[in-house]
Amino acid sequence: MRYEEFTIEGRNAVLEAFRAGKTVDKLFVLDGCQDGPVKSITREARKQDTIINYVSKERLDNMSETGKHQGVIAYAAAYEYAEVEDILKIAEEKGEQPFIFLLDNIEDPHNLGAIIRTANLAGAHGVIIPKRRAAGLTATVVKTSAGALNYTPVAKVTNLGATIDELKEKGLWFVCADMGGEVMYNLDLKGPIGLVIGSEGEGVGRLVKEKCDFIASIPMKGDIDSLNASVAAGVLAYEIVRQRMGR
Structure with a gap:
C-alpha cells in the first residue's frame, strides 16, 4: 500500500476524519478555543487517544498549508491510495x-x-x-x-x-x-x-x-x-x- 502524509485542516474536515475512523496521531487546537464544534472535535480525539496540543494562533498559521485552519489542525497517519x-x-x-x-x-x-x-x-x-x-x-x-x-x-x-x-x-x-x-x-x-x-x-x-x-x-x-x-x-x-x- 502507498501512503502520502498530510495534515487535515478546518473543523468539518477534522471532525469528518475522526468520525470516519481515520487514525489521527496529533490534534492541534487554538489555545482558549472552547466553542461547540471544537468541543465535539476534542471529544472525538479523546475517544481515540489522540494527542491534543493547545497552541497559539501564530503556531497554527505557520503549520497551515491552506490558511483556513479555523483553529484546528490534525496530523493524520495518512490517506491510503486504493488500487x-x-x-x-x-x-x-x-x-x-x-x-x-x-x-x-x-x-x-x-x-x-x-x-x-x-x-x-x-x-x-x-x-x-x-x-x-x-x-x-x-x-x-x-x-x-x-x-x-x-x-x-x-x-x-x-x-x-x-x-x-x-x-x-x-x-x-x-x-x-x-x-x-x-x-x-x-x-x-x-x-x-x-x-x-x-x-x-x-x-x-x-x-x-x-x-x-x-x-x-x-x-x-x-x-x-x-x-x-x-x-x-x-x-x-x-x-x-x-x-x-x-x-
Whole structure:
C-alpha cells in the first residue's frame, strides 16, 4: 500500500476524519478555543487517544498549508491510495456497472478536491489520478473534498493510458471532455464508463484522448471559452447520472 502524509485542516474536515475512523496521531487546537464544534472535535480525539496540543494562533498559521485552519489542525497517519481493483470491486459489491473518474493534468488541489466531492455525490465508484503532473492528496484536497475522500477511493497510477487499456479489457469504455467533441446530450453514456477530465489550460493529453471512445463537449453559450475543470466534471457526471437513471 502507498501512503502520502498530510495534515487535515478546518473543523468539518477534522471532525469528518475522526468520525470516519481515520487514525489521527496529533490534534492541534487554538489555545482558549472552547466553542461547540471544537468541543465535539476534542471529544472525538479523546475517544481515540489522540494527542491534543493547545497552541497559539501564530503556531497554527505557520503549520497551515491552506490558511483556513479555523483553529484546528490534525496530523493524520495518512490517506491510503486504493488500487484500481478496489474501485472495480466496490461497483461489483453494489451490483452496479463501474463509473470511474480519470483525471489528466489536474494540478490544482482545489479542483482535485472538488472533483472527488462531485464523484462521490454522483455515485462514481472511485477516482484515478496519474503519479506525475497531478495534485496528490494534500490538506487542501482533503478540505475541498468536504469529507468525500473518506468514502471515495483514489488510485494513483504510473500511466493513465495503460490503465485505460486495462479497463477496456474489463468492458469499460471512455468518454473525455473536450471542446471539439460531440455535444454530450447526443451521446449514449450508459453502461460501464470512465469519465476523463483534463485541466482548463491543457485539457486531456493527446495520448489519453486518442484512447477515448467518445469526445464529449458541453454546450457553451457565453463569451469565454471554458468551464472550470471541476464544474465541467460535474456537468458531464450528471449527464451520465441522468442517462443511467433512464430519464
